[in-house]
Amino acid sequence: MAKVFFLFDTCTDEKDILDGMRSTLGLSVANHYAFCAVLSHTLAPFDDYNKENLEWIRDMEGDAFTLVPANQDNGLTLISIEELGQKLRDVDFIVPYGN
Numbered sequence: 001m002a003k004v005f006f007l008f009d010t011c012t013d014e015k016d017i018l019d020g021m022r023s024t025l026g027l028s029v030a031n032h033y034a035f036c037a038v039l040s041h042t043l044a045p046f047d048d049y050n051k052e053n054l055e056w057i058r059d060m061e062g063d064a065f066t067l068v069p070a071n072q073d074n075g076l077t078l079i080s081i082e083e084l085g086q087k088l089r090d091v092d093f094i095v096p097y098g099n
Contacts, residue, residue, distance in 0.1 A: 003091040006036040010098035014043060018050055020097040021064060025053050028060030035091070037065040037084055038076060046074045 006024050008017045017038060027034035034057065046054070054064055054075050065084065066076040079087075088094055 001032055002093060003033040004035070004093045004095060005088055005091045006034070006095045006097045007039060008036065008041065008097050009039040014041065016098055017041060017043065021050065021053055021057070023097070024062060024064065025057050028057055028062045034060070034062045035065065035087070037067070037079065038071055039067050042068050042070045043074055051075065
């Protein structure tokens with residue numbers, strides 16, 4: 001089982017971030033530890049589908065982090081850049097996701 005971390009930084013389209021979260025979930029379902037982090041984008045309120053995806057990521061022992069405090073309204077876990085850096089040291093693969 002690999003530990004994989006998706007980073008969403010250059011995504012200018014929210015659709016790309018939500019697609020990346022589905023990829024995080026997909027790897028979780030495939031028995032990998034998968035995480036993601038929204039670094040600089042404020043997300044609109046999640047619909048039920050995306051809320052459920054976030055719940056599933058957590059059910060599979062993953063998590064979705066953010067550096068943007070406003071994203072806590074969607075249930076993302078607020079993290080500092082220092083904490084994120086530490087987490088990235090502990091994973092097997094880092095996937096920069098976006099355009």
